[in-house]
Amino acid sequence: MKLIYTGKTKNVYDLEDGNYLLKFKDDVTGANGVFDPGANTVGLTIDGVGKAGLRLTKLFFEVLKEKGIPTHYVDANIDEATMIVKPAAVFGKGIEVICRYRAVGSFLRRYGSYCEEGQPLDAFVEVTLKDDAREDPPITKDALVMLGILSADEYEVLKDLTKKVGNIVREELAKKGIELYDIKFEFGRVGEDKQIVLIDEISGGNMRAYKDGKYLEPLVLEKLMFE
Known part of the structure; x- marks a missing residue:
């Protein structure tokens, strides 16, 4: 290897x-x-x-x-x-797509004057650039298209997949009495037809999940899911 x-x-x-x-x-x-x-x-x-x-x-x-x-x-x-x-080509130098169900984390830090902590959100989707030096800045659809990172059509596919996958994860967690607050995904293009697919991982390390109002650390989340 x-x-x-x-x-x-x-x-x-x-x-x-x-x-x-x-x-x-x-x-x-x-x-x-x-x-x-x-x-x-x-x-x-x-x-x-x-x-x-x-x-x-x-x-x-x-x-x-x-x-x-x-x-x-x-x-x-x-x-x-x-x-x-399967090998996948990332968008640009890499993007992350977050699906938010409650106002916590960076969403709350940015928009806290307009919302309360834990306020319900309707599967809000936002995209950030993977750029450590610039602290993974959020980016809009228009900017993604103008900078050639993806097309307008690809953005809509990305947004739709994010909501679908987020809801599936949310439903699986709910079976164990766990509530998903937000989750971070990565996507890439696979094959000659450049199909957009979910890549990377779906674990406690890229989501915020709570049970009975208490935040679950990654190892605790995994343990509860396999009880």
């Missing part, structure tokens, strides 16, 4: 059969030792969080497969904390 990318929470290897292998780490994003799914730096290391994140990711990707949602997922090995995926 050839290492082709070293990320904050996982490394990417090139397999000889044309697929990629993702190796999940025990690092999570945050600052000053506090976990924050919206942060763009590694804040702390939590033993076992890599396997826990992959276990949850595998669960969600297999549910999405059953529902006909396109993803890059091929297979996963929980014991080795690895996932095999």
Whole structure:
């Protein structure tokens, strides 16, 4: 295997059969030792969080497969904390798409004079650029199109997929009495037809979830989901 990318929470290897292998780490994003799914730096290391994140990711990707949602997922090995995926080209230098159901995190920091903490939101979709130096700035549809990052039609596909996947994850969590506040996704283009698919992971490390009004850390979330 050839290492082709070293990320904050996982490394990417090139397999000889044309697929990629993702190796999940025990690092999570945050600052000053506090976990924050919206942060763009590694804040702390939590033993076992890599396997826990992959276990949850595998669960969600297999549910999405059953529902006909396109993803890059091929297979996963929980014991080795690895996932095999189809290669995908990212939009520009990478974008993240957030689906928000309640006003928390950066949404509350930006718009707090117009809303209260935890205020319900109607699956609000926003896009940010993956740019650590500029702290992952939010970007509008018009700017994405003008800068050639994606087309207007692709944006609508992205927005629609984000809401569909977000609602599926939300429904799965609700089965365990867990409420999803927000979730961060990544998408890419796969194959010659450049189909837009969900990539990366769906784990406690990229969402805020609560039970009985209490925030759930990634390992606690994974434990509750598999009880």
